[in-house]
Amino acid sequence: MEGLVDQQQPSLGLALHLLERVRHEAGTRGLALAAAVVDAGGNTVATQRMDGAALGALRLAEGKAYTAVLWGTATRAFGASTQPGGDDWGWNTTDPRIVVYAGGVPLFVDGRLVGGLGASGGAAADDDACVTAAARTVGFENP
Numbered sequence: 011m012e013g014l015v016d017q018q019q020p021s022l023g024l025a026l027h028l029l030e031r032v033r034h035e036a037g038t039r040g041l042a043l044a045a046a047v048v049d050a051g052g053n054t055v056a057t058q059r060m061d062g063a064a065l066g067a068l069r070l071a072e073g074k075a076y077t078a079v080l081w082g083t084a085t086r087a088f089g090a091s092t093q094p095g096g097d098d099w100g101w102n103t104t105d106p107r108i109v110v111y112a113g114g115v116p117l118f119v120d121g122r123l124v125g126g127l128g129a130s131g132g133a134a135a136d137d138d139a140c141v142t143a144a145a146r147t148v149g150f151e152n153p
Contacts, residue, residue, distance in 0.1 A: 017050060018050070018119065018122060018124045019049035019050055019051075019055070019124055019125055020047055020049060020055050020117065020124060020125045021055075022055060022056060024047075024148070025047035025055040025056035025125075026056055027148060028045075028047050028056075028127055028144055028145070028148055029045050029047065029056055029057075029058045031143070031144035031147050031148060032045040032058075032127070032129050032140050032141060032144045033045070033058065033060060034144075035139070035140040035143045035144055036060060036129070036131075036132070036136075036140050039132070039136055039139075039140070041060075041131065041132040041136055041140070042060040042061060042062035042063040042131055043060055043063055043067065043071070043129045043130065043131040043132055043137065043140060044057070044058065044059040044060065044063045044064075044067035044068035044070070044071040044129065044130055044131050045057065045058050045071050045127070045128065045129040045130075045140075045141070046058075046068070046071040046072040046074075046075045046127070046128050046129075047075060047117075047125060047126070047127055048072070048075040048076055048079055048125055048126045048127075048128075049079075049124070049125050050079060050123050050124050050125055051079075052075075052076040052079045052080060052107070052126070054072060054075075055125065057071070057072065060131070063131040064130075064131055067130040067131035068130070070109050070111070070113075070128075070130035071113070071114075071128040071129050071130040071131075072107070072128060073107050073108060073109030073114075073128065074109045074111065074113045074114025074126075074128030074129070074130060074137070074141075075114050075125075075126035075127055075128030076107045076108070076109075076114075076126065076128070077107070077108045077109050077110065077114050077126075077128075078114035078115050078116040078126035078127070078128065079116060079123065079125065079126035080108070081116075082116050082118075082123050083116060084112070084114065084115045084116065084138070084142075084153065085109065085110055085111060085112055085113060085114035085115075085128070085138075086112035086113075086134070086138050088102070088110040089110060089111065089112060089134070092110045098110075109128075109130075111130070111134045111137070112134035112135060112137060112138035113128055113129050113130055113134055113137025113138050113140075113141060114126060114127070114128035114129075114141065115127050115128075115138075115141050115142055115145050115150075115153035116153070117145060117150045117153070118150060118151040118152060118153075119150065119151065120151075121151070127141045127144065127145055127153070128141060129141045141153065
């Protein structure tokens, strides 16, 4: 039918593979993280919370993945701009799911946004390193 848009999104199998890669990266760093994969609409496909990860980390991981999809940008890009006086100050309060800490990356294939990956439970730089490495290892573009 004319007027419909084709969409691609991570399968459950691919989402679980991404989560396994995050778990591997976290393990090499001695971290216990929570992680989440969302589709291009920000809907959760799969989540995990490693043994020992903070209970609140899973909600933050989902929020990071969701935020990365909403803007098609790694959440690390919003750390400075959302501080008081920054260009984006306040926009992160418009939706309770938005999380502006580093650790969320959009997932692109052939230039098309197909989902997001987020992790939480370590320092923001460690969360970011784990999701970036996982996305690259699986073959996503420019995480």
